[in-house]
Amino acid sequence: xxxxxxxxxxxxxxxxxGYALLFRIASGQLLGQDQPVRLRLLEIPxxxxxxxxxxxxxxxGAFPLLAGIDIVDDAKQAFxxxxxxxxxxxxPRTKGMERGxxxxxxxxxxxxxxxxxxxGAADDVKILVVGNPANxxxxxxxxxxxxxxxxxFTAMTRLDHNRALAQLAKKLGTPVSDIKKMTIxxxxxxTQYPDIFNAEVKGGSAAxxxxxxxxxxxxxxxxxxxxxxEIIEARGASSAASAANAAIDHVHDWVNGTPEGDWVSMGxxxxxxxxxxxxxxxxxxxxxxxxxxxxxxxxxxxxxxxxRIDASVGELTEERDAVRKLGLI
Ligand SMILES: NC(=O)C1=CN([C@@H]2O[C@H](COP(=O)(O)OP(=O)(O)OC[C@H]3O[C@@H](n4cnc5c(N)ncnc54)[C@H](O)[C@@H]3O)[C@@H](O)[C@H]2O)C=CC1
Ligand SMILES: O=C([O-])CC(=O)C(=O)O
Numbered sequence: 001x002x003x004x005x006x007x008x009x010x011x012x013x014x015x016x017x018g019y020a021l022l023f024r025i026a027s028g029q030l031l032g033q034d035q036p037v038r039l040r041l042l043e044i045p046x047x048x049x050x051x052x053x054x055x056x057x058x059x060x061g062a063f064p065l066l067a068g069i070d071i072v073d074d075a076k077q078a079f080x081x082x083x084x085x086x087x088x089x090x091x092p093r094t095k096g097m098e099r100g101x102x103x104x105x106x107x108x109x110x111x112x113x114x115x116x117x118x119x120g121a122a123d124d125v126k127i128l129v130v131g132n133p134a135n136x137x138x139x140x141x142x143x144x145x146x147x148x149x150x151x152x153f154t155a156m157t158r159l160d161h162n163r164a165l166a167q168l169a170k171k172l173g174t175p176v177s178d179i180k181k182m183t184i185x186x187x188x189x190x191t192q193y194p195d196i197f198n199a200e201v202k203g204g205s206a207a208x209x210x211x212x213x214x215x216x217x218x219x220x221x222x223x224x225x226x227x228x229x230e231i232i233e234a235r236g237a238s239s240a241a242s243a244a245n246a247a248i249d250h251v252h253d254w255v256n257g258t259p260e261g262d263w264v265s266m267g268x269x270x271x272x273x274x275x276x277x278x279x280x281x282x283x284x285x286x287x288x289x290x291x292x293x294x295x296x297x298x299x300x301x302x303x304x305x306x307x308r309i310d311a312s313v314g315e316l317t318e319e320r321d322a323v324r325k326l327g328l329i
Contacts (some may be wrong), residue, residue: 005036005067009082012089014050015039020244026063042078054292075116080291090131111175114144123255136319157283159246160184183285184265186312193308
């Protein structure tokens with residue numbers, strides 16, 4: 001090991017995404033095969049024992065790149081010196097819970113975590129929020145970390161991006177690797193808009209190759225946007241390995257760059273691009289270079305896409321207004 005270890009904090013480490021995620025981080029798939037990592041696992045006190053169990057298994061993996069594991073139930077300790085923070089733990093919606101209750105309960109988690117990141121994270125910290133509602137949880141954490149550059153707070157829409165690639169590949173009977181420039185716009189929710197009008201298949205227009213507006217509107221978009229519910233229905237539990245896979249993809253590409261001639265989708269603070277109000281954490285097409293991302297500019301947005309993007313961004317605006325009203329941002 002020649003490089004100094006990078007500190008990676010994972011919250012909700014004893015949960016099902018955590019279980020799928022940690023082993024891949026330890027094996028080098030997050031940051032690269034020459035980069036040692038030190039894991040910091042944050043859990044609520046009742047779940048610390050389970051996280052300790054996962055840590056025993058990580059030890060049994062004898063991963064050459066795993067430089068150490070700490071397990072804590074205190075956010076300040078969890079984020080002290082952290083370089084990469086994966087905020088997975090969140091309060092799930094339970095029966096009878098209104099959206100306002102859900103936002104408030106998550107505010108109780110993401111506000112102190114934002115404060116702890118502000119107080120102790122490394123200068124180069126990169127944050128990915130996975131826990132739902134991911135975009136708005138990211139906004140809450142960001143609001144409480146005024147000393148951290150706002151663009152370091154991102155939300156995960158890479159699972160939606162990957163789902164869209166897979167569904168389009170299936171429709172066209174082509175490998176996923178033939179498809180480039182997929183975009184997810186908006187919120188990680190049922191209003192999200194997977195856009196194939198700017199996507200390419202074997203270098204040509206994906207929308208032209210599909211040429212089926214009925215499939216697009218009535219199969220593809222709802223399938224991608226509601227895939228989480230489809231998985232819950234089939235598995236009896238929400239997506240976990242695919243979510244962990246997407247989290248690995250998101251951070252890997254942010255750190256190591258996106259391939260030439262392609263882009264990925266990330267929930268990032270809007271700079272006003274494509275008419276998305278500045279500051280909302282919304283999904284955009286981005287390219288990553290040198291450890292930073294940039295929103296892809298100049299894409300053509302047709303009327304159909306415009307109305308879909310506006311609907312999802314409208315929902316994000318409502319969520320922001322709701323957490324503002326609750327005093328969470
Ligand atoms: N953005 C996306 O694409 C996706 C997001 N998700 C979301 O990811 C989250 C986690 O999913 P799972 O791992 O399946 O849930 P899970 O319920 O199996 O695990 C969540 C873990 O978080 C922990 N936790 C709760 N509050 C915490 C806090 N304040 N600090 C630290 N840990 C805390 C719990 O003890 C639990 O171990 C959920 O909110 C889920 O909806 C899931 C799939 C995709
Ligand atoms: O609905 C959930 O909790 C899981 C989720 O976000 C997804 O699978 O996209």
